[in-house]
Amino acid sequence: MPTINDVITTPDGTCQVTLSTPDGDASSGPWPGVVMYPDAGGVRQTFVDMAERLAALGYAVLVPDVYYRDAGWEPFDMATVFSDQGERKRLFGMIANVTPEIMARDAAAFFDYLESRPEVRGSTFGTTGYCMGGRTSLIVAGRLPERVAAAMSFHGGGLASNDDDSPHLLADAIRATVYVGGATDDGSFTPEQAKTLDEALTAAGVEHEIETYDAAHGFAVPDNGPYDEAASERHWQAMERVFGANLR
Template sequence: MPTMTDTITTTDGSCPVTVATPEGDGPWPGVVMYPDAGGARQTFTEMAQRLADLGYVVLVPDVYYRDPGWAPFEMTTVFSDAGERARLFGMISKVTPEIMAADAAAFFDYLQSRPDVSGTAFGTTGYCMGGRTSLVVAGRVPARVAAAMSFHGGGLASDDAGSPHLLADVIRATVYVGGAKDDASFTPEQAETLDKALTAAGVEHTIEIYDAGHGFAVPDNGPFDEAAAERHWQAMQRVFGASLG
């Protein structure tokens, strides 16, 4: 079924979103899919539809809506181009944990208001910075997240005061983390720290390191790995299927 675009009013303005739905009448569980640092773009519209075809209403937000009219990034060169890298990190810095939580509440309200969406708790999934957002939201809006997934996400168990592992004791969601190998943003030590925090809090969780580089699940990323990407789709089908119904 074709995707649609819409706008959600947040505490800071108007956030454009793309919504993908399955065929049929529903209702279906809702999922927020957070894009990587490159932001919402065609790749994520296609990924949202693939997840929607598994039986979910999937919302992809423009997390950079506070920079209206921002130009898309070329993901194969953005980190090697000094100017583009600086522009990217400047935009990333504005998406704080507090903003992630406030925006998520608006996204969940929107999903809950749709007649084709069931339930009052939702799934979140994300990639790179979106993987961190997924877990931050699970800790900061815990009553509304039933399953939180992160793929090649960074900063999940860092020394930063906003690190999501520090919120483990309030997370109600089932958590799944698919990390990338040799990823400085999510090291084996950080994976162990996250695992210990979630275990101590009694959070049902799985942490796996894929045999693929950072960016493995997103088709327009240079390190995209087809086998790892398929594994990540299987993980989403399994975890969301068990947690969201």
């Protein structure tokens, strides 16, 4: 898939992004836009590859460097980051800096960028994300509801927590169709939390689907230790179905 590197100016600086579009003549576009939010490990080649696969289904897919405020940050080794105490501390420090307010501010810039691109059609978009990015996807849908038509989350954590900024508390604002693919035995998104999220979205009249995959947290991302090919293929089918129904 054609992929370009670009820079988006946000209220807080400049964010490196990639934009992947389908193969073939540009005359076959423009295409619906999707923002793909990486997991806690941040943007890396795995997510460029994933964006290109999604683009092949007929989308213009933006992958942002959500840690751009930490200029020059060193990539994490996903095989050791959680067992290396120094790297784990660095990772969680960077995660903490990406607040819901920052997520929404950045998303507005990402959507403006997509809307300005000749490859992209429409003024509403899809969001999808993994782990930390899955939470971001739902927060953005709740904080910028007029710009998100479909929001997807895969092995996302903190979707229905006791925190004041938990995504489930935004249910009344969400206009998007929501899909959540949770992991088995995931302490960051338990069956009780899935029930809380379901109840909040149902009460708000949000079209949604919450499923638990028979796989561990990290199942959809190929460079994660718990990657599960069967579960990952299921997640691709879910994206094709949900985005196909809501963005085309």
